[in-house]
Amino acid sequence: MSLLTASFNQDHTHLAVGTALGWKIFSCDPFACRTSSSQSGVSCIQMLFSSALVALVGAGERPGDSQRKLRLWNTYTETAVGPELSFPTTVLSVQMNRQRLVVVLESALHIFDLMSMQHLHTLPTSRNPRGLAALCTDEEVYHCATLTADGKDGHVIMYDVRTMHTLNTVAAHRSTLHCLSLSSRGDMLATASEKGTVVRVHSFPQGSLLYTFRRGNLRSTIHSVSFSPTSPKAVEDNQRIGGVARGCALLCAASSTTVHVWQLDAQRGAPDIRESFSSPQNAAPWAGWLPAPAERDFAFVRLKVAPGTRCFAAICASNSQVDTERKGHYSLFIVSDRGSWLSYKLDPLRGGECKLLDERRLLSPGER
Numbered sequence: 366m367s368l369l370t371a372s373f374n375q376d377h378t379h380l381a382v383g384t385a386l387g388w389k390i391f392s393c394d395p396f397a398c399r400t401s402s403s404q405s406g407v408s409c410i411q412m413l414f415s416s417a418l419v420a421l422v423g424a425g426e427r428p429g430d431s432q433r434k435l436r437l438w439n440t441y442t443e444t445a446v447g448p449e450l451s452f453p454t455t456v457l458s459v460q461m462n463r464q465r466l467v468v469v470l471e472s473a474l475h476i477f478d479l480m481s482m483q484h485l486h487t488l489p490t491s492r493n494p495r496g497l498a499a500l501c502t503d504e505e506v507y508h509c510a511t512l513t514a515d516g517k518d519g520h521v522i523m524y525d526v527r528t529m530h531t532l533n534t535v536a537a538h539r540s541t542l543h544c545l546s547l548s549s550r551g552d553m554l555a556t557a558s559e560k561g562t563v564v565r566v567h568s569f570p571q572g573s574l575l576y577t578f579r580r581g582n583l584r585s586t587i588h589s590v591s592f593s594p595t596s597p598k599a600v601e602d603n604q605r606i607g608g609v610a611r612g613c614a615l616l617c618a619a620s621s622t623t624v625h626v627w628q629l630d631a632q633r634g635a636p637d638i639r640e641s642f643s644s645p646q647n648a649a650p651w652a653g654w655l656p657a658p659a660e661r662d663f664a665f666v667r668l669k670v671a672p673g674t675r676c677f678a679a680i681c682a683s684n685s686q687v688d689t690e691r692k693g694h695y696s697l698f699i700v701s702d703r704g705s706w707l708s709y710k711l712d713p714l715r716g717g718e719c720k721l722l723d724e725r726r727l728l729s730p731g732e733r
Contacts, residue, residue: 369406371383375502378394383421386403388407388421393679414463420436421437434451435456452468458496461479467498469496469497469511474487489514495543499545502549509525510545517536520536521534533569537567543559555592561620566578591679592616664718674701676700676701677699681696681698694710695713697710705725707723708722708723
């Protein structure tokens with residue numbers, strides 16, 4: 366059995382997966398199953414950071430298990446939170462932060478206040494069968510991105526879900542969008558088109574092009590793009606360059622079976638990052654990365670997966686205090702729709718090919 370959905374939480378410390386039989390939540394570092402349910406199938410699942418609150422959408426496999434209904438669930442008390450929400454069409458994806466709940470349908474976003482569950486606004490979009498939308502995880506920033514309503518290929522609307530006003534529109538690509546992601550501070554937007562040869566990063570909400578990273582010369586399906594969580598230390602110290610938070614990395618997982626990692630601030634006039642890395646009390650987690658050409662990846666993973674496998678990737682600083690393989694490095698997590706879980710070590714000084722540390726199966730033999 367394949368996974369119907371898989372999503373990392375906002376700080377990449379947990380993974381939630383859904384199947385036709387139920388759902389599970391895992392901690393990433395250390396890897397462990399934290400909670401699970403087999404009451405109903407799930408086609409969409411989204412955690413709220415590391416809290417007990419999770420948003421669930423049915424898989425449509427059982428009576429009453431509708432893909433048009435969303436419920437909030439408390440995994441600690443095993444009870445529903447608030448009323449069940451019904452929509453006119455299938456719910457394709459769900460985004461949450463501590464202030465807003467965004468429900469993505471094929472032709473609209475429905476925006477709710479998370480605390481009161483009051484419906485605030487419906488934002489029309491062009492046809493969006495992949496449910497593309499991104500919501501900033503910072504509770505003080507209300508940035509959201511999705512497809513524009515005018516039907517123009519490759520165009521993204523930058524939206525404020527507090528004031529319900531459009532901030533900007535960006536012509537990110539010439540062809541149809543396939544992936545998009547917002548940085549945790551909401552100041553960068555990453556996009557990839559169905560062509561899959563480049564990943565572009567624009568400033569948010571200014572819309573200026575900051576980076577163009579080449580994944581490869583041949584067409585490939587990009588399944589996910591993801592920013593690393595921004596260092597709280599970097600934010601507190603106002604370590605910002607050109608309006609973009611320092612200490613950030615971007616990941617891309619594609620059907621080419623390679624996961625690419627790019628660093629975003631090495632070419633922006635940063636102080637000597639090797640010096641800052643030698644002083645951990647002053648450095649952001651990513652500040653020790655050596656400069657690299659803007660078009661080239663800093664680190665990568667070559668996956669050995671079956672053709673057609675979809676993979677999703679995330680990265681964060683290692684939490685391990687005892688494992689010498691992880692301490693002082695960064696963990697890159699990859700999950701496939703076939704139910705595989707992979708954990709890699711990324712060296713923040715040398716980059717290059719990441720080292721496989723752990724491999725697990727997310728589904729038990731009876732669930733496959």
